[in-house]
Amino acid sequence: xxxxxxxxxxxxxxxxxxxxxxxxxxxxxxxxxxxxxxxxxxxxxxxxxxxxxxxxxxxxxxxxxxxxxxxxxxxxxxxxxxxxxxxxxxxxxxxxxxxxxxxxxxxxxxxxxxxx
Numbered sequence: 379x380x381x382x383x384x385x386x387x388x389x390x391x392x393x394x395x396x397x398x399x400x401x402x403x404x405x406x407x408x409x410x411x412x413x414x415x416x417x418x419x420x421x422x423x424x425x426x427x428x429x430x431x432x433x434x435x436x437x438x439x440x441x442x443x444x445x446x447x448x449x450x451x452x453x454x455x456x457x458x459x460x461x462x463x464x465x466x467x468x469x470x471x472x473x474x475x476x477x478x479x480x481x482x483x484x485x486x487x488x489x490x491x492x493x494x
Contacts, residue, residue, distance in 0.1 A: 380470040381492045383485045387476070390414045395470030398462065400485040402429065405476035415474065421454045422462075424484045439482045446487050459491060466492050 380395070386405050390397065390413075399405075399415045402423035424432070424446050432442045450459055465471055471492065477483035 379466045379493055381466050381473065381489045382470070383473045383475065383480045383483075383489050385476065385478075385480060386413055386415075386474040393470060394472040396465050397472050397474055400473045400475050400488055401477075402426070408476075413474070419458045419462075421452075422450070422458045422488065425449055429484075442484075443487050446484055447491070450488075450491065459488075462488075463492055 383400075384394070386399065386401075386408055397414055397416045399413070399418040400423060402420055404410075405413075423429075424442075428442070428445055428449065431437060431445075449455060462471060473485045473488055475483055475485040477485065480486060
């Protein structure tokens with residue numbers, strides 16, 4: 379199972395496989411044609427409230443991860459997560475984010491959940 383996280387500002391690569399935008403908002407300065415996004419499951423992204431809380435620096439990444447995983451337990455998100463797990467079993471999946479620190483972002487939480 380191959381799941382990786384990349385910044386959406388990096389050019390697409392053949393080994394990306396299924397390209398999934400993991401951000402709720404479309405990234406600035408990137409055209410939809412250039413991004414080559416295959417899926418944009420907004421129900422898998424952190425809620426606006428959680429995203430704002432984390433970006434305001436009010437909590438640690440571990441607390442963000444815990445809260446985000448709780449959000450992902452909701453029925454719609456859980457169904458989408460299962461669909462991405464199935465896609466990852468069939469071929470590579472690349473989670474795209476505009477985060478400057480992808481290793482401490484929601485995309486890294488998703489990647490871990492997809493490979494567990």
